[in-house]
Amino acid sequence: xxxxxxxxxxxxxxxxxxxxxxxxxxxxxxxxxxxxxxxxxxxxxxxxxxxxxxxxxxxxxxxxxxxxxxxxxxxxxxxxxxxxxxxxxxxxxxxxxxxxxxxxxxxxxxxxxxxxxxxxxxxxxxxxxxxxxxxxxxxxxxxxxxxxxxxxxxxxxxxxxxxxxxxxxxxxxxxxxxxxxxxxxxxxxxxxxxxxxxxxxxxxxxxxxxxxxxxxxxxxxxxxxxxxxxxxxxxxxxxxxxxxxxxxxxxxxxxxxxxxxxxxxxxxxxxxxxxxxxxxxxxxxxxxxxxxxxxxxxxxxxxxxxxxxxxxxxxx
Amino acid sequence: xxxxxxxxxxxxxxxxxxxxxxxxxxxxxxxxxxxxxxxxxxxxxxxxxxxxxxxxxxxxxxxxxxxxxxxxxxxxxxxxxxxxxxxxxxxxxxxxxxxxxxxxxxxxxxxxxxxxxxxxxxxxxxxxxxxxxxxxxxxxxxxxxxxxxxxxxxxxxxxxxxxxxxxxxxxxxxxxxxxxxxxxxxxxxxxxxxxxxxxxxxxxxxxxxxxxxxxxxxxxxxxxxxxxxxxxxxxxxxxxxxxxxxxxxxxxxxxxxxxxxxxxxxxxxxxxxxxxxxxxxxxxxxxxxxxxxxxxxxxxxxxxxxxxxxxxxxxx
Numbered sequence: 331x332x333x334x335x336x337x338x339x340x341x342x343x344x345x346x347x348x349x350x351x352x353x354x355x356x357x358x359x360x361x362x363x364x365x366x367x368x369x370x371x372x373x374x375x376x377x378x379x380x381x382x383x384x385x386x387x388x389x390x391x392x393x394x395x396x397x398x399x400x401x402x403x404x405x406x407x408x409x410x411x412x413x414x415x416x417x418x419x420x421x422x423x424x425x426x427x428x429x430x431x432x433x434x435x436x437x438x439x440x441x442x443x444x445x446x447x448x449x450x451x452x453x454x455x456x457x458x459x460x461x462x463x464x465x466x467x468x469x470x471x472x473x474x475x476x477x478x479x480x481x482x483x484x485x486x487x488x489x490x491x492x493x494x495x496x497x498x499x500x501x502x503x504x505x506x507x508x509x510x511x512x513x514x515x516x517x518x519x520x521x522x523x524x525x526x527x528x529x530x531x532x533x534x535x536x537x538x539x540x541x542x543x544x545x546x547x548x549x550x551x552x553x554x555x556x557x558x559x560x561x562x563x564x565x566x567x568x569x570x571x572x573x574x575x576x577x578x579x580x581x582x583x584x585x586x587x588x589x590x591x592x593x594x595x596x597x598x599x600x601x602x603x604x605x606x607x608x609x610x611x612x613x614x615x616x617x618x619x620x621x622x623x624x625x626x627x628x629x630x631x632x633x634x635x636x637x638x639x640x641x642x643x644x645x646x
Numbered sequence: 647x648x649x650x651x652x653x654x655x656x657x658x659x660x661x662x663x664x665x666x667x668x669x670x671x672x673x674x675x676x677x678x679x680x681x682x683x684x685x686x687x688x689x690x691x692x693x694x695x696x697x698x699x700x701x702x703x704x705x706x707x708x709x710x711x712x713x714x715x716x717x718x719x720x721x722x723x724x725x726x727x728x729x730x731x732x733x734x735x736x737x738x739x740x741x742x743x744x745x746x747x748x749x750x751x752x753x754x755x756x757x758x759x760x761x762x763x764x765x766x767x768x769x770x771x772x773x774x775x776x777x778x779x780x781x782x783x784x785x786x787x788x789x790x791x792x793x794x795x796x797x798x799x800x801x802x803x804x805x806x807x808x809x810x811x812x813x814x815x816x817x818x819x820x821x822x823x824x825x826x827x828x829x830x831x832x833x834x835x836x837x838x839x840x841x842x843x844x845x846x847x848x849x850x851x852x853x854x855x856x857x858x859x860x861x862x863x864x865x866x867x868x869x870x871x872x873x874x875x876x877x878x879x880x881x882x883x884x885x886x887x888x889x890x891x892x893x894x895x896x897x898x899x900x901x902x903x904x905x906x907x908x909x910x911x912x913x914x915x916x917x918x919x920x921x922x923x924x925x926x927x928x929x930x931x932x933x934x935x936x937x938x939x940x941x942x943x944x945x946x947x948x949x950x951x952x953x954x955x956x957x958x959x960x961x962x
Contacts, residue, residue, distance in 0.1 A: 414730035418730055421723050424722070493820060501817075507806075
């Protein structure tokens with residue numbers, strides 16, 4: 331009790347936010363002084379402290395979030411949408427395979443559309459709808475449906491499955507929309523980076539490190555393996571082979587290239603991306619076109635030295 | 647090469663399904679004999695093997711899936727919907743708190759509705775919409791919105807957030823619908839179990855063990871701790887306290903009871919559920935009403951012996 335004396339006299343009040351609130355004080359400068367002290371009877375209006383707080387609050391309110399930070403949130407949302415879609419689609423697949431186990435379509439949207447189209451009790455309508463969705467493959471699917479060993483389900487079961495498929499389709503559409511939006515924001519935030527590596531990779535790189543400024547400070551060798559941290563640290567610790575590419579692998583020039591030159595192409599791209607990120611972060615100029623041309627020439631040069639032919643025409 | 651001779655002569659063909667398919671054979675008895683053997687020139691029409699296969703296939707096609715197996719699928723879907731909703735809602739929350747960090751509403755649907763309702767640029771409309779959604783709490787939320795330290799976002803950002811919130815709301819609705827459907831199926835599959843423990847718990851118990859027949863074979867003591875396997879095995883291995891209830895905890899009579907009698911109430915319910923499951927699986931009669939009455943009397947008796955008062959009126 332003796333030790334608490336200071337507190338009772340109000341000496342430590344400065345640190346006691348709880349007490350402060352109890353007296354009706356506002357953290358950001360309400361009607362009372364935050365420290366609970368007596369205000370000078372000669373002064374009227376807000377104290378200096380109150381004025382500063384009010385000003386800061388106003389500034390924070392009107393400040394727009396820097397656009398590259400928005401990218402981080404958008405990318406997180408896309409990642410979670412993908413996870414949720416996977417989860418629900420797998421479950422739908424499992425559920426529907428009692429009814430039509432032969433249906434094997436890897437494309438999620440197409441599968442869901444087929445689930446909605448197919449109804450064993452209305453074969454005529456099913457035929458028309460399946461043809462609309464599957465095109466050339468329709469005949470194959472319809473043949474499978476006729477000889478299917480799937481078990482009958484009640485109409486109301488099918489209905490619930492179809493409703494779920496519809497929701498999955500809608501989520502898929504939302505994901506696509508947000509992806510498009512992400513690309514738009516990327517073109518706005520980092521035009522050079524988006525031009526050189528494509529808006530998708532640009533957005534993912536920025537989201538991965540948490541901001542354009544941070545990305546601009548990274549050397550090309552780090553950018554090359556961003557997203558392959560696991561393999562990188564395994565290499566450093568256990569002396570396995572180092573990763574050749576991380577997020578950059580999604581670049582068409584990398585994953586369509588023959589395996590023996592992928593590492594070199596990834597390095598070339600990472601080098602240009604690193605320069606582009608610096609231009610975007612610290613300059614205002616648009617040098618994307620030139621950089622892209624130089625990069626394409628470089629990639630062509632590397633590809634011509636490969637032992638194997640490319641798997642697809644290289645257009646990034 | 648020498649060792650492969652047998653294969654070349656076709657001696658192992660019986661096990662080579664891939665080859666079989668290449669020759670146009672059908673696994674379930676197509677136009678050719680499955681083993682690729684020559685058919686007797688004197689016999690016409692399908693072989694005995696083919697006839698049996700066709701018959702079995704027909705039987706499988708017309709057999710309805712037993713309704714309790716459907717419950718397992720439905721419950722799995724509900725679980726995955728819940729997981730997906732959690733994932734997306736958390737991300738939405740994180741994203742939206744840049745804009746309006748003071749909004750703290752635990753109910754997912756309400757939060758999403760508020761996200762859709764609020765627009766800082768149209769305060770008049772916002773007021774009306776928030777009042778519609780939040781009712782009594784509207785004033786508090788609007789006051790928070792006015793003094794919010796949230797950062798401005800571009801209109802198109804807000805729009806994407808609102809679209810996501812809408813999709814989450816729709817998923818939530820789908821989940822509710824499927825839950826209702828599950829309860830309906832439960833009442834149909836196991837009327838006694840559904841009457842005694844409520845359709846939700848009945849469905850979850852059946853889904854947990856994988857079928858009504860399996861549940862009917864379990865003793866009451868096992869039913870009591872279904873869903874608390876982790877705690878049970880910890881008890882058996884490390885001698886910690888045994889669990890008092892698993893899935894049954896969701897029964898109103900259990901979780902609203904004072905802690906000191908919860909175990910006894912759980913045991914009483916499990917006993918009756920075990921009997922109800924047996925009646926549903928092996929009998930056709932509906933004894934649910936009587937069992938429920940007896941159970942309620944028993945619970946009342948146990949409650950009257952508790953040292954503490956119940957937290958809520960006990961109605962299951």
